[in-house]
Amino acid sequence: MANPFTTFTCTRLLSLVLMIFSLVIAPVHSAETNPSWETITIDGRQYVSLNSVKNAYKFTKMESSNKLVTLQNAKVSVKLNIGGNECLMNGVKFVLSHEIATSNGKPYVSQIDLAKLIDPVLRPNFINNAGDFRTVVLDPGHGGSDTGASNSLGYEAFYNLKVAGLVKSQLESKGFKVIMTRNSNVFISLQERVNIANAIKDEAIFVSIHFNSGNSNARGIETFTLSPPSVPHYGSGIKESDFATRMVTNTILQTSP
Numbered sequence: 001m002a003n004p005f006t007t008f009t010c011t012r013l014l015s016l017v018l019m020i021f022s023l024v025i026a027p028v029h030s031a032e033t034n035p036s037w038e039t040i041t042i043d044g045r046q047y048v049s050l051n052s053v054k055n056a057y058k059f060t061k062m063e064s065s066n067k068l069v070t071l072q073n074a075k076v077s078v079k080l081n082i083g084g085n086e087c088l089m090n091g092v093k094f095v096l097s098h099e100i101a102t103s104n105g106k107p108y109v110s111q112i113d114l115a116k117l118i119d120p121v122l123r124p125n126f127i128n129n130a131g132d133f134r135t136v137v138l139d140p141g142h143g144g145s146d147t148g149a150s151n152s153l154g155y156e157a158f159y160n161l162k163v164a165g166l167v168k169s170q171l172e173s174k175g176f177k178v179i180m181t182r183n184s185n186v187f188i189s190l191q192e193r194v195n196i197a198n199a200i201k202d203e204a205i206f207v208s209i210h211f212n213s214g215n216s217n218a219r220g221i222e223t224f225t226l227s228p229p230s231v232p233h234y235g236s237g238i239k240e241s242d243f244a245t246r247m248v249t250n251t252i253l254q255t256s257p
């Protein structure tokens with residue numbers, strides 16, 4: 001059986017996959033305030049049993065097969081791999097901050113993943129100020145001497161700007177104020193992009209648009225969000241800066257390929 005958590009590798013430039021880096025400013029509902037959660041501490045980190053997740057979110061079934069745990073109800077199927085940090089919700093892959101753990105043979109998910117990933121996906125209507133913004137900062141990735149990925153169709157920087165322009169028109173037609181970090185093929189440093197975003201006083205979201213390169217099987221959209229404090233960037237080791245306070249606290253749904 002194919003591993004359901006297989007991901008594509010970014011080793012060849014045969015196809016371009018749109019990547020959107022999105023950040024939303026929103027509070028998170030903490031699992032620890034609910035007394036019915038079955039919690040334990042592993043390596044100083046709080047975990048919640050998948051059995052209490054099943055009860056809290058009204059899953060009708062929880063099945064385990066080898067290392068795969070499936071939670072199921074009429075609308076949602078959640079697949080988690082014990083020891084793994086990837087999760088499929090209705091077939092869409094999400095990357096957890098911490099691996100699924102076990103204690104006394106029972107599977108547990110970290111509280112941070114429950115609060116900041118699983119809960120907002122399963123109960124988006126519980127995100128207090130979701131959508132409560134009128135300003136969108138669009139950041140076409142790369143530009144100028146930094147061309148980004150390339151293939152026979154051209155350079156990523158061009159397509160990022162093209163897509164950002166189309167998104168800008170659509171957002172403005174719906175009444176959003178849109179600020180672009182660049183409007184032409186110029187180089188802007190990452191810090192300059194951050195400075196543009198931080199200068200905005202209103203509630204806003206920041207969306208950085210990229211075309212990723214991958215192998216010929218790669219399709220669809222990948223969405224990255226800022227990881228919670230104390231969680232390293234996906235695929236890299238923990239750094240001191242990962243413990244810095246961050247005001248961005250929520251997770252965006254990935255769009256299914």
Ligand SMILES: [Zn+2]
Binds near residue numbers: 141142
């Ligand atoms: Zn890029």
